[in-house]
């Protein structure tokens with residue numbers, strides 16, 4: 001992705017949706033954090049959640065100038081389907097949050113996202129991703145700063161047939177990587193097997209892997225399988241910040 005990360009363990013999206021906990025997550029030692037998901041509606045003025053998040057990010061930029069923690073911003077749309085409206089929501093999100101992001105995430109992992117629908121049309125997906133990437137390139141030249149862009153997709157253990165073609169499409173549209181959320185997988189070694197399978201055909205494409213990580217051994221298995229970075233969410237809650245800090249210090 002062209003970014004230097006202080007370590008390979010990040011805090012997944014959903015924990016700090018409004019960028020309220022940045023100093024605390026820095027202290028736990030996370031190498032990166034994904035703020036959001038922030039749902040933007042392009043046809044309305046920014047709502048109070050969007051404004052509060054922007055405000056928190058502005059403040060954080062001042063007080064954490066020397067922080068090495070990287071910051072992803074996860075963008076969402078509450079419109080269904082891969083439509084012009086959804087595309088406009090993501091474009092609006094990119095425009096608002098560009099100045100505060102080390103990388104941007106197009107979140108296609110929510111439960112009723114079209115990417116999780118068995119009847120997903122590959123052509124519709126490609127055209128949607130092409131348009132998002134076109135908007136992204138335009139902002140990169142307007143802001144005169146390239147911000148890497150990735151998409152987050154979920155892989156349910158029972159339903160994951162679209163993932164290889166989604167990755168191919170992301171790569172073809174020159175996305176900088178993907179966040180892959182593994183849901184309902186029975187154990188981490190099966191996740192690791194699936195990651196190495198994906199890596200065998202996407203060797204040079206960064207994969208950020210999330211879902212079910214509970215220990216250093218889990219992290220090691222996923223990194224050995226080819227994950228570029230990993231993220232945790234539930235373990236911070238179930239194990240607490242001190243154990244998490246210890247776990248991260250190994251990376």
Ligand SMILES: Cc1cc2nc3c(=O)[nH]c(=O)nc-3n(C[C@H](O)[C@H](O)[C@H](O)COP(=O)(O)O)c2cc1C
Pocket residue numbers: 012013014015017036037074107109152181182210211212213231232233234235
């Ligand atoms: C309460 C809760 C809220 C979440 N919110 C988001 C979100 O807003 N955006 C997103 O991409 N993922 C969200 N997630 C998914 C997490 O980022 C992560 O992919 C998932 O929890 C699996 O990781 P874990 O097994 O370490 O918890 C959420 C998860 C939980 C439990």
